[in-house]
Amino acid sequence: MSTAVAVPSNQSEWRIALESLPSTPQKIPAFFFAHGSPALARGQLPSRLSGRGSFDQYQGPNGPLANFLKDFGSALLQKYNPKAVVVFSAHWETLGERLVTDYGDENPLLMDYYGFPQETYQLKFKSRGDKQLAEQIVSLYKEAGQLARTTSKLEPRGSDGRGFEGPGLDHGVFVPFRLMFGEEFGLPVVQVSIDSNMSPEANWKLGQVVKVLREENVLVLSGGLPIHNLRDFSSFAPDTAQPIHHSFHEAILDALQVPDAQERKKALQALPKHPAFRACNPREEHFVPLYIAAGAAENESLKILNGLYGIPTVAFGV
Template sequence: MANVVAVPSNQSEWRTALDSLPSTPQKIPAFFFAHGSPALALAQMPARLRASGRSGFEQYQGPNGPLANFLRDFGPTLLQKYNPKAVVVFSAHWETLGERLVTDYGDENPLLMDYYGFPQESYELRFKSRGDKQLADQIVSLYKEAGQLARTTSKLEPRGSDGRGFEGPGLDHGVFVPFRIMFGEEFAIPVVQVSLDSSMSPEANWKLGQVVKGLREENVLVLAGGLPIHNLRDFSSFTPDTAQPIHLAFHKAILDALLIPNAQERKQALMDLTKHPGFRPCNPREEHFVPLYVAAGAAEDENVKILNELYGIPTVAFGV
């Protein structure tokens, strides 16, 4: 098994890793990426958060931290290497039980600002993109063929609470906040979002990725965003300087599982992560972790490449 220290841990190394991705538009890898929080888009953290001793979080996952810097390199690489005709994205912030929902938002995707108590600037963020009805219908058909309930959802159907004071539709902040860093505030390529399985079952979410696996051969980029260490009850867990040994051990376990070369053994190791003693201290609930399984399922029998091993905010290519 490869040594953990061999994977990218700084900008020079992750740029080398990004450059080494195969340029294969005929079969695009699927990616798990750390989507961060609204803090990525803010000039500074809200005063209430700074006062609560979370300055380390601001430095690490804020607009000038390593996550933002990685996303600025990651997005252009995806466009240059793959020139995708569309993006299908799964986010930790949209889950449905028993039925897949697929956005069909027409010629402009609305934004769901699903966060509260942030500065006014966070509610004025822009990310202009469009949907793709044909692709949305195709995805619904794929899930139905796989024996799952699925349907599209339009701008007329609210999907959650918006911090501006209403129930609304739209791409959630786990999509538009990182995407505006990755791709700019206006993005010409269609974006379709698919809901996670709120059972939080690793196997169920792995199957979500399996269903859309074939889209990778149709010049469609499949992205799944989350944060594999996400404990809002313990902000020390978010940064390597303050993380406890149990948090660091779990992060290492994730990397070790991903670095297993045999696909079946790697899958078992990934599934076993939910039994690791550090899983619950890092994830009181699983919604930010299971997107990893979606991306893995979209390329389950193929090779894996860790593009950065940054504590708590890794990005991984499946199918290289």
């Protein structure tokens, strides 16, 4: 009889889960992680976001998400000693074509948020790109029949809250990475865009394409927030969330715990049809990164590393 996957719900439990990850640099798991917001750095939100309840305590710099990310990053480096990181973020969408960063000796930062305290626009995260890896990823997508190309520092990819269009890693990358890896990171970081058609299967296929990188000592990370409703800020913290929000969080955990891989895929891809989905995700962009990580380890086992409300992290391929 299959048993349910353990669901860590506090720091001592998630540390046990992280410690139990297999030390397999020859085949690193792919990870979906909760990337948080700029409030992770300073614990303050724009005044326009009212009714935030206990958001600061939950997803701010001293809350469980920040504490988890620090433990998570340390464990990844210790377990896998990767040669590079490939990251997908909810905040970079392209339709029909994969863009892959080729930013050279230093990755710029795109501070793609508005109205936050001034100090959040001074955040630092220093890392470099990797031309060879970026071109390899483009080739992998082309071999899979998908359009793909690299993008350089000369090509803007979005609006920066400091008042200009620019290139760079978005806040779904550099904000959590600062906590996970420190402000100066010695490994190359390459970001790949998600598929803005938002379909589960299309984003699942994005993960399938980069699966081979896991066997080349490359860490594949995919970040989002599976409960992300800026129209209802009560949804972001467990003590202010409504029963409908909690029901969707439980549905995510239930789907992840389906023991058969193919049935689990069906359960995961059915989640956008859940009656509580729209109350938690007015749009799918923060949810579909889950499918990228799952696709990069299709038919393999998983481990839930953090099962806290709204901020789960999952290792696929353990």
